Amino acid sequence: MSQAFQVRADAVFEAMWQAQSGRCALCGGRMFRNRFEAPHARIWAKQRATLDHIIPRSKGGSDQPENLQLTHARCNKIKGDQI
Numbered sequence: 001m002s003q004a005f006q007v008r009a010d011a012v013f014e015a016m017w018q019a020q021s022g023r024c025a026l027c028g029g030r031m032f033r034n035r036f037e038a039p040h041a042r043i044w045a046k047q048r049a050t051l052d053h054i055i056p057r058s059k060g061g062s063d064q065p066e067n068l069q070l071t072h073a074r075c076n077k078i079k080g081d082q083i
């Protein structure tokens with residue numbers, strides 16, 4: 001991953017975090033944006049914020065912000081398992 005992409009991804013993440021008020025797009029629950037906010041590593045592993053493709057890339061979804069949302073790692077995985 002290039003440095004430029006990382007900076008852009010961080011900016012996208014920040015804008016989405018603000019737009020969603022730090023809540024999961026799938027279940028509406030509060031997410032953690034960094035490890036130090038979570039009380040336990042296991043909670044962090046499930047409730048950290050992840051970038052989710054609304055339309056999966058495997059189904060032709062793009063990497064543009066319109067196709068991205070923030071979800072819990074757990075919710076992202078559940079959604080992925082259903083596709």
Ligand SMILES: [Zn+2]
Nearest residue numbers: 024027072075
């Ligand atoms: Zn969730």
